[in-house]
Structure formats: structure tokens, C-alpha cells
Amino acid sequence: MDTVFVGEHLLPGKIGQFFIVLSFGAALLSLISYYFASTNTNKLDTSWRNLGRFAYSLNMASVIATGCCLFYIIYKHYFEYHYAWAHSSTTLPVYYIISCFWEGQEGSFWLWTFWQGVLGLILIFTARSWENSVMTTISLSQVFLASMLLGVEILGIKIGSSPFILLRDAIEAPIFSRANYLSLIPDGNGLNPLLQNYWMVIHPPTLFLGFASMIVPFAYGIAGLWMKRYAEMVKPAIAWSLFAVMILGTGIIMGSFWAYEALNFGGFWAWDPVENASIIPWITLIAGVHVLIAYKNSGHSYFTALFLIIISFILVLYASFLTRSGILGETSVHAFTDLGMSGQLLVYMFVFVLLATVLIVQNWKNLPITKKDEDTYSREFWLFIGAITLIISCIQIIATTSIPVFNAIFGSKIAPPTNPIAHYNKWQIAIAVVIAFVSAFSQFLKYKKTDMRKFYISVVVYMVVAALLTGVGVYITGIYTNFMYILLTFAALFSIIANGKLLGDALKGKWKLAGSAVAHIGFALILLGALIAAATNKVISVNNTGIGFGEEFAKSNNPRENIILYKNTPIKMNDYMVTYKGDSTSGVNTYYKVNYQVLDAKGALKENFDLYPNAQQNIKMKQIVASPDTKHYLLHDIYTHVSSVPLKEEEHENHDGHSDDENYDTPIVHQVAIGDTVRYKEGFIIVKGINKNVKIENLPLKDNDVAIGLTLEVETPEGKTQAEPIFLIKGNNKLDFGKKLDEQGLKLRFTNVLPEKNKLELTVYQKQKTDRKDWIVMKAIVFPYINLLWGGTIIMVIGFLLSIFRRAKELKSA
Amino acid sequence: MKRGSIIGIIIIAIAIGVIISTYADSSTYGSFIDAKETQKELHVVGKLNKGKEMFYNPQKDANYFSFYMVDNNGTECKVIFNGTKPQDFEKSEQIVLTGEMQNGNFYANKILMKCPSKYTQDKVEVTEVKSQPNI
Numbered sequence: 001m002d003t004v005f006v007g008e009h010l011l012p013g014k015i016g017q018f019f020i021v022l023s024f025g026a027a028l029l030s031l032i033s034y035y036f037a038s039t040n041t042n043k044l045d046t047s048w049r050n051l052g053r054f055a056y057s058l059n060m061a062s063v064i065a066t067g068c069c070l071f072y073i074i075y076k077h078y079f080e081y082h083y084a085w086a087h088s089s090t091t092l093p094v095y096y097i098i099s100c101f102w103e104g105q106e107g108s109f110w111l112w113t114f115w116q117g118v119l120g121l122i123l124i125f126t127a128r129s130w131e132n133s134v135m136t137t138i139s140l141s142q143v144f145l146a147s148m149l150l151g152v153e154i155l156g157i158k159i160g161s162s163p164f165i166l167l168r169d170a171i172e173a174p175i176f177s178r179a180n181y182l183s184l185i186p187d188g189n190g191l192n193p194l195l196q197n198y199w200m201v202i203h204p205p206t207l208f209l210g211f212a213s214m215i216v217p218f219a220y221g222i223a224g225l226w227m228k229r230y231a232e233m234v235k236p237a238i239a240w241s242l243f244a245v246m247i248l249g250t251g252i253i254m255g256s257f258w259a260y261e262a263l264n265f266g267g268f269w270a271w272d273p274v275e276n277a278s279i280i281p282w283i284t285l286i287a288g289v290h291v292l293i294a295y296k297n298s299g300h301s302y303f304t305a306l307f308l309i310i311i312s313f314i315l316v317l318y319a320s321f322l323t324r325s326g327i328l329g330e331t332s333v334h335a336f337t338d339l340g341m342s343g344q345l346l347v348y349m350f351v352f353v354l355l356a357t358v359l360i361v362q363n364w365k366n367l368p369i370t371k372k373d374e375d376t377y378s379r380e381f382w383l384f385i386g387a388i389t390l391i392i393s394c395i396q397i398i399a400t401t402s403i404p405v406f407n408a409i410f411g412s413k414i415a416p417p418t419n420p421i422a423h424y425n426k427w428q429i430a431i432a433v434v435i436a437f438v439s440a441f442s443q444f445l446k447y448k449k450t451d452m453r454k455f456y457i458s459v460v461v462y463m464v465v466a467a468l469l470t471g472v473g474v475y476i477t478g479i480y481t482n483f484m485y486i487l488l489t490f491a492a493l494f495s496i497i498a499n500g501k502l503l504g505d506a507l508k509g510k511w512k513l514a515g516s517a518v519a520h521i522g523f524a525l526i527l528l529g530a531l532i533a534a535a536t537n538k539v540i541s542v543n544n545t546g547i548g549f550g551e552e553f554a555k556s557n558n559p560r561e562n563i564i565l566y567k568n569t570p571i572k573m574n575d576y577m578v579t580y581k582g583d584s585t586s587g588v589n590t591y592y593k594v595n596y597q598v599l600d601a602k603g604a605l606k607e608n609f610d611l612y613p614n615a616q617q618n619i620k621m622k623q624i625v626a627s628p629d630t631k632h633y634l635l636h637d638i639y640t641h642v643s644s645v646p647l648k649e650e651e652h653e654n655h656d657g658h659s660d661d662e663n664y665d666t667p668i669v670h671q672v673a674i675g676d677t678v679r680y681k682e683g684f685i686i687v688k689g690i691n692k693n694v695k696i697e698n699l700p701l702k703d704n705d706v707a708i709g710l711t712l713e714v715e716t717p718e719g720k721t722q723a724e725p726i727f728l729i730k731g732n733n734k735l736d737f738g739k740k741l742d743e744q745g746l747k748l749r750f751t752n753v754l755p756e757k758n759k760l761e762l763t764v765y766q767k768q769k770t771d772r773k774d775w776i777v778m779k780a781i782v783f784p785y786i787n788l789l790w791g792g793t794i795i796m797v798i799g800f801l802l803s804i805f806r807r808a809k810e811l812k813s814a
Numbered sequence: 815m816k817r818g819s820i821i822g823i824i825i826i827a828i829a830i831g832v833i834i835s836t837y838a839d840s841s842t843y844g845s846f847i848d849a850k851e852t853q854k855e856l857h858v859v860g861k862l863n864k865g866k867e868m869f870y871n872p873q874k875d876a877n878y879f880s881f882y883m884v885d886n887n888g889t890e891c892k893v894i895f896n897g898t899k900p901q902d903f904e905k906s907e908q909i910v911l912t913g914e915m916q917n918g919n920f921y922a923n924k925i926l927m928k929c930p931s932k933y934t935q936d937k938v939e940v941t942e943v944k945s946q947p948n949i
Binding site: 373388391392399400413415416418426427563564643644775 | 870924
């Protein structure tokens with residue numbers, strides 16, 4: 001007989017699973033309907049289209065319902081579900097429950113299919129004559145995404161992975177034979193502490209909206225081929241490509257900002273395969289936007305434009321294959337683990353590659369490809385060259401990122417470069433120089449034909465100005481030792497002033513050009529900010545005090561970047577006097593207060609601030625997860641994280657004959673009256689008074705119960721602090737609630753009231769001195785001019801927005 | 815010759831350059847014995863020898879961490895890392911080191927661990943809950 005399990009909530013999972021299957025079926029119906037609507041020759045017959053719209057809306061509704069069920073399960077902490085158990089815990093604040101949602105693969109697929117659904121709905125309303133053909137492609141993709149969540153076995157092949165799998169089905173363990181197994185699982189595994197950051201609430205949705213929107217230009221490209229409306233697809237494709245690159249770009253930079261703010265690798269970009277996977281399609285679609293615009297204005301480069309918008313979406317699929325199949329394995333620290341769906345992901349990708357290839361081959365002869373070369377002094381030619389340069393950039397990133405894929409295909413055993421950052425930078429800085437130059441001087445070119453003389457005069461004038469600025473800039477930032485850095489600074493500044501001129505013209509009335517000018521300025525600032533911050537960031541926590549470990553260190557040229565700080569012992573780092581002041585615990589995090597001071601020549605205080613880098617201590621796993629804290633100035637940041645801290649002892653709970661008191665020295669009992677002072681090893685405690693209005697959480701008091709608090713002021717070497725232990729008579733029992741001051745290693749209990757002596761009993765517990773480990777090992781880095789990078793991003797996004805408004809307006813007037 | 819073909823040739827040339835550069839910069843997976851024979855940096859995959867001492871004393875030197883690792887061929891070697899000890903190091907199932915051999919010790923400049931971290935491993939942690947609450 002089957003075991004009847006106690007306390008399970010199976011209904012939300014069943015409803016959720018039902019909607020998953022329904023969303024798959026509806027997507028399939030929508031695909032079929034839109035296909036027949038597209039191939040139908042009778043233009044007046046809208047029945048297929050209406051069925052498609054219905055099915056698509058049903059799919060969207062099911063996707064939303066699935067999301068609601070999953071959210072409900074996580075929110076209610078139903079740990080009988082594997083997803084809730086694996087990704088959440090009861091201690092998690094509500095706003096991070098949203099992050100749990102996309103910590104797992106299933107949730108992030110859900111997010112993708114949700115956004116794709118929303119975009120499809122927008123297209124149903126706005127695409128007009130394109131609706132049927134574009135929606136066919138989107139429905140096809142929606143079918144694939146829905147299948148990722150199915151979690152059913154067909155003919156022995158597992159298709160997708162459902163977020164509604166029960167814990168007892170997902171994992172084999174003896175406890176699942178017990179009917180009351182749920183009562184033995186009090187809490188879930190919790191969310192990875194690194195994801196407990198507000199950026200993680202908004203970064204994944206933005207990134208996935210970006211990925212999802214890449215399909216729209218792709219679908220227009222396919223529809224253009226299929227419906228033989230080759231040139232017509234360009235205008236909507238431009239508008240949607242701009243939207244996709246804007247959102248994806250924002251998402252990528254948010255991720256980079258999150259890495260900088262919450263991770264302790266000490267930077268904003270590490271060329272990690274997961275980062276690379278997201279930036280590759282962004283670069284190809286940026287190239288795509290430029291070539292589409294070139295084609296629209298000159299009739300050149302149609303095939304390149306089509307190829308780029310198609311390959312961008314294919315690369316999104318390739319990126320999800322890389323990050324979700326587990327193939328990156330040893331080369332990346334933050335790829336998803338394998339869920340056995342790599343085959344399915346490959347099928348998804350190959351179907352779309354095949355679809356695009358077949359359609360291009362069929363239509364090859366009819367494509368509007370010009371036989372004539374562009375003029376060298378024309379804007380379209382340089383837009384094309386810029387795009388080609390971006391493609392080369394992508395080839396380089398893909399080649400290195402795909403090393404594990406080559407290994408899997410050819411059975412080779414090549415390891416990725418030992419110094420990936422230097423490897424990528426070598427190529428990408430050179431490419432960035434070319435891109436910045438092209439984005440600068442092509443602003444002086446016109447479509448079709450430009451007056452060479454005028455062109456050279458303006459270019460030379462602006463280059464001279466840029467060269468002067470470069471001289472000043474590299475001198476101030478101190479990057480004049482590297483030729484490539486100087487060249488990139490020059491190119492970026494050239495681009496900023498050339499596009500600044502364009503912006504000036506835009507303000508005078510040629511408003512159409514404003515978007516592109518602003519976006520290019522933003523992009524050049526990003527290059528400049530990233531270059532300066534990456535080239536000149538400096539570890540200031542250099543350890544010169546290490547006591548010798550012999551000769552072996554002399555030979556190794558590794559910088560000694562971590563430094564130990566003892567509590568209240570200042571250490572000089574660069575201009576800063578740095579002091580570790582103590583730690584405090586809030587929720588799961590322990591915050592380490594680190595004080596920075598700058599004194600001027602006379603010894604007066606010039607700067608004074610505290611940073612609170614934190615670490616989550618996981619006592620069971622004996623590990624910490626550290627997050628940095630950063631002081632932001634306009635022109636530089638000071639970034640600090642702890643790399644090693646003394647692990648807190650696991651405090652004994654009151655059970656099995658152990659009590660918390662074992663962590664302390666033998667307590668000292670004091671009989672006190674109000675106004676008395678009690679000494680402890682490092683300070684004293686003043687009894688201030690009695691609080692008769694005490695409320696205790698979760699403990700309702702009856703009329704004859706008595707609860708009183710003892711108001712204490714604790715004078716510590718670090719300053720004053722308050723404490724109020726509580727004494728309670730409930731029924732006939734005496735109880736008390738002590739107060740812990742972890743920073744002081746103190747525990748204060750109000751243990752009795754002695755009316756006959758008119759005294760109160762205060763019991764002071766103090767931790768052994770040796771137990772208090774007052775040091776941290778930390779690392780501090782100064783990042784100069786990093787605000788250029790973040791500011792540039794905002795400017796670039798504004799530029800994209802302006803361009804989208806312009807293109808959307810053109811689309812409406814068309 | 816058409817300019818289009820010239821551009822095409824240039825792209826192909828650069829693409830070949832990219833692939834050669836990737837190959838030239840790429841490292842190899844090897845054993846400690848391979849590391850002794852080469853001057854190049856390489857990747858060594860292996861397991862932590864939990865039986866031998868791991869040394870990290872931040873109060874003495876915060877940037878010195880040493881341990882013993884057994885590579886996949888079974889060779890053991892002392893590894894020295896100039897940095898802090900990764901806190902969950904004992905739990906690692908597999909270690910990938912990047913670095914080079916010097917005087918019989920392996921100097922790692924990067925350690926990548928695979929951990930049965932609580933965030934990836936499906937292992938139910940059972941807590942026995944008592945029927946009588948404490949007060």
C-alpha cells in the first residue's frame with residue numbers, strides 16, 4: 001500500500017503542472033493557427049488568425065498561472081516541493097522570495113517564456129500586416145520554452161524539468177518512507193547569499209527581457225524571407241533591435257554592477273564564460289542595428305543585416321546552451337548545473353538554425369543584394385566596417401569561451417588561458433579602438449557620397465582637440481605607460497567630441513540624430529571608464545608585515561593583497577588610516593565595521609568614513625560568503641571586503657543538557673539596586689531603572705503574570721550601549737529573557753527579584769577572553785573614475801530610448 | 815579585385831589570427847609530473863589530501879596558504895597559494911589549480927573548487943524536532 005503522507009499540500013503543484021501542460025498545448029495550437037493564417041491565400045478569412053490569438057492568449061494566461069502557483073509554493077514555504085526546498089528558506093525576507101524564483105533553471109525558463117509571451121502580445125496589437133508571420137516564429141519558440149518546463153517522460157526521454165516536482169520524488173532518502181517526513185524538514189536550503197542583493201531582484205528580469213526580445217528582430221527577418229517582403233521588414237526590425245540592445249545592455253551592466261557591489265572578486269567584468277555568453281548576442285545585434293540602418297539609407301549590405309539579426313538570436317540560444325547544459329563545468333564558477341536538458345537545448349537551437357538556413361537558401365536569388373560597391377567616403381561603408389569589426393570581436397570571444405565545447409566535440413583536452421583577462425583584453429582593446437574611431441569619424445560622413453575635403457578638415461580639427469584632451473587625461477589618470485591605453489583614450493575622446501558636435505547640431509534642430517549621438521557618447525564613456533578603472537585600480541591593502549616564510553616568497557612575484565587587522569589597531573594603507581572597529585550581527589549577516597581616516601599634513605581630519613563589509617557565516621559548512629562594501633566618491637571608489645574572519649563558534653541551543661551558558665565563563669551574580677554600578681572585565685554597567693511596561697513577542701501575558709525589564713547602561717571601551725533583560729513570573733514559574741551583547745562578549749540576565757532585601761538580581765556572563773577573536777583579514781581596492789562607466793551606461797540607455805522613439809515614429813508614419 | 819573580396823580576405827586573416835591566439839594562449843591540463851617538466855603555467859586537476867596538514871594562519875601571514883593535493887594520476891605535491899584560504903576548502907570534492915612548479919612545490923595563482931555546496935547538492939538535512947517545546 002502506498003504511504004499516506006502527512007501535511008503535504010499537493011493541490012498548488014497539481015494546478016501548476018496542469019497549467020504547464022496547458023501552456024505547452026496552447027503554444028502548439030497558436031503555432032499551427034498562425035502558420036495556417038500566414039499561408040492562407042484568402043486575405044479576408046481571419047478565422048485562423050483569431051484562433052491563433054486565442055491560443056496565444058491562453059498560453060500567456062497559463063504561463064502567468066504557473067508563475068502564481070510557483071510563487072505561492074515558495075511564499076508558503078511548502079518544502080514538500082523540491083523547488084521551494086532547494087531555493088528558499090523560512091528566514092528569507094519576502095522581497096528575496098522573488099529572487100528564489102529565478103535562482104533555479106526552471107524559474108529562469110519561466111521568466112523567459114513570460115517575457116516572450118508579453119512581447120508576443122504587444123506584437124499582436126502592433127504588428128498589423130506582420131502579425132501572422134511574425135507570431136508563427138514566436139509561437140514556435142514559445143513551444144520550445146514551454147517544453148523546458150514540462151517535466152514529463154515520453155518514450156523514455158525526459159522532456160523538460162518541472163518546478164513542481166515533489167522533494168520525495170526528486171531525491172532518494174530513507175526518510176521519505178515515513179509518513180510524517182515533512183515534520184523532519186523544518187527548513188529549506190535557502191537562497192545563495194550572493195543572490196540576496198537587491199540587484200538580484202531586478203537584474204535577472206531585465207536580462208531575460210533582453211534575451212527574450214532578441215527573438216522579435218529574428219522573427220521579422222524570418223517573416224521577411226517567408227512572405228518575400230525582404231525590404232519591408234527593416235523598419236520594424238530596427239525599432240525592435242534597438243529595444244533589445246537597450247534592455248539587454250542595461251541587464252548586462254546591472255549584472256556587472258551587482259558583481260562589483262556584491263561579489264568579492266574585486267572588479268566589474270572578469271570575462272567569465274557566463275558574462276561572455278550574454279555579451280556576444282548583444283554585440284552582434286548592435287552590429288545588426290547599424291547595418292540595418294545602413295541598408296535602409298543606402299540599399300547596401302542587406303544580407304549582412306539579415307545575417308546579424310538572425311545570428312543574434314541563435315547566439316542567445318547558444319548562450320543558454322553554454323550556461324545551462326553544465327558544459328562549462330570547470331571553466332566557470334557560476335554556470336547552472338546540468339539538469340539533463342542539453343539535448344533539448346541543442347534541438348531548440350538547431351531547429352532555428354535550420355529554419356533560417358532553409359529560408360535564406362530558398363530566397364537567395366531574390367534577396368535585394370547590390371552588386372555595386374559602396375563609396376569609400378560614405379557612411380554606409382563605414383557602418384559596414386564597424387559591424388565587421390564587431391563580428392571579429394565576437395569571433396574572438398566565442399572562440400575562447402567555447403573551448404569546453406571544442407573539447408566535448410573533438411575529445412581534446414585544451415585548458416582555457418591561465419590569464420583570461422589579459423588574453424581577452426589583448427584583442428578587445430584593439431577592437432574597441434577601431435570601434436571608437438569609426439564611431440567618431442563616420443559622423444562626418446554622409447550616406448552615398450561625401451565631400452572629401454570637408455571631411456578631412458573636420459576630422460583633423462576634432463582629432464587635434466581630442467589629442468590635446470588625451471594628453472591631459474592620461475596625465476591625470478596616470479595611464480601613459482601603455483600605448484594601447486593612450487590610443488583607446490584618444491579614440492574614445494575623439495568619439496565623445498565628434499558625437500558631441502552631432503548632439504550640438506541635434507539641439508539646433510536636426511533632432512533625429514540626437515539618439516545616436518547620445519548613445520555613442522555613452523558608449524565612449526563606458527570604454528573610457530572601464531579602461532581607466534580596470535587599468536589603474538590599485539590594491540591598497542598590501543601586506544608588508546608578513547613574517548617570513550623563507551625564501552620561497554621572494555621568488556614568487558604575487559602581490560600580497562590581503563592584510564590582517566586587529567581590533568582597534570590602526571594600519572596605514574596608502575593615504576588611509578584603517579581601523580577595524582568590531583562586528584555586529586543583523587539577521588544572517590555579520591557586518592565588520594572598518595573605519596577609514598585621512599589626515600592632512602597638520603594632523604587634522606580630512607576624511608572619515610566607516611565601511612561595513614559583511615559576511616554570512618555558515619557554521620555548519622564552516623564557510624563564509626563575503627560581500628564587499630564600497631565608499632563612492634565622484635571620482636573614485638574605495639572597495640573593501642573581508643577575505644577571512646574568525647568563525648563564530650556554534651552556540652549551543654538549550655537542549656540535551658547543553659545550554660548557551662556553556663559559551664561563557666562562570667557567571668557572576670550581583671544583587672543590585674537602582675543607581676548601582678557593576679564592573680565587568682572591560683567596563684561597567686549602570687542600573688538605570690525598572691521598566692514595568694514590558695511586552696514580550698509571541699508571549700501573551702495574563703493578568704496575574706508579571707514582566708519587568710531592567711534598564712541597563714553598559715559602558716564599554718567602544719562607547720555606551722543600552723540593554724534591557726527581562727524577568728517574568730508566569731503562573732507559578734519564574735522565567736527570564738537575557739540580553740546578549742555579542743560585540744562585548746557579554747550576556748546579561750535579570751534572574752530574580754528579592755523584595756525582602758529590596759534588591760534585584762543581575763547575572764553577568766562574560767565570554768573567555770581567548771574566545772573573542774578580534775581580527776579580520778581584508779582586501780581594499782581603489783577604483784578611480786569608475787563612475788564614468790556607470791554614468792556612460794545611463795547616457796547610452798537614454799540614447800537608445802531617443803532612437804527608439806524616432807524609429808517608432810517612422811514606423812507609425814510609414 | 816572587388817573591395818568586398820579584399821574585406822573578406824582580411825576578415826578571414828584576422829579570424830585565423832584569433833584562433834591561433836586562442837590556441838597559443840590556451841593552457842593544458844596536466845599532472846604534477848608534467849608541471850615539473852615544463853616552465854609554462856598549466857592546470858592541474860586533483861583532490862585535496864585531507865589526511866595532511868593544511869596551513870593557514872592569518873595572524874602570522876594573511877597571504878600564505880599551503881596544502882597537499884593528489885592529482886588525477888595519484889602524485890602528491892605540496893601546493894602554495896599566495897592568498898587567503900578559501901573558507902570551505904575542506905569540503906572541496908575536486909580542485910583545479912593554475913600555476914607552476916618551483917623547487918618541488920606547486921605555486922598556484924588560482925584555485926577553482928568544486929564543492930558539494932549546499933546550493934547545488936541535493937542532500938536532505940534532517941533535523942529531529944522534539945515533541946516537547948523547551949521553556
